[in-house]
Amino acid sequence: MAKRTKKVGPAGRLGARYGVRIRKRIGDIERTSKIWHVCPKCKAAAVKRKANGIWKCRHCGAELASSSYVLTPPVAVKREVSEAIAAAKAKAAGPTETAAEAPEAEGELKEQ
Numbered sequence: 001m002a003k004r005t006k007k008v009g010p011a012g013r014l015g016a017r018y019g020v021r022i023r024k025r026i027g028d029i030e031r032t033s034k035i036w037h038v039c040p041k042c043k044a045a046a047v048k049r050k051a052n053g054i055w056k057c058r059h060c061g062a063e064l065a066s067s068s069y070v071l072t073p074p075v076a077v078k079r080e081v082s083e084a085i086a087a088a089k090a091k092a093a094g095p096t097e098t099a100a101e102a103p104e105a106e107g108e109l110k111e112q
Contacts, residue, residue, distance in 0.1 A: 010034075029069050037071040040064070047071055 005012025008020075011027040037047040039057040046059035055064045055071050066072050 033069040040073045 008014075008023045009027040010030045011023040014023055014026070033049050036045045037055070038045050039047045039059060039062060041062050042057060042060040044057065044059040047055050047057045047064070049069075049071075050056045050063070052068050053065055055066055056062070057064070064071070
């Protein structure tokens with residue numbers, strides 16, 4: 001027997017009702033909300049949606065509040081990641097003159 005919901009996936013339960021665009025949107029949202037997401041605390045792909053806006057990690061047991069259909073990392077985690085990336089880039093660039101040393105050197109040049 002052929003697969004009947006090839007185009008819309010999980011929204012196939014709706015049958016011919018509501019229109020193609022709506023059924024495709026519902027299918028996309030349900031696919032993304034039902035997959036395992038990466039936990040921002042333990043970095044394991046073990047977070048599932050428990051209720052609307054509530055996510056739970058089965059690995060570390062953390063309960064997170066996020067958006068309804070997709071787990072979005074908290075702002076603090078985004079900030080930490082961006083700071084770590086900036087620090088790594090600065091370290092890779094090598095030793096440079098710090099901002100505190102620069103004004104003193106300019107002042108010495110002007111006095112001479």
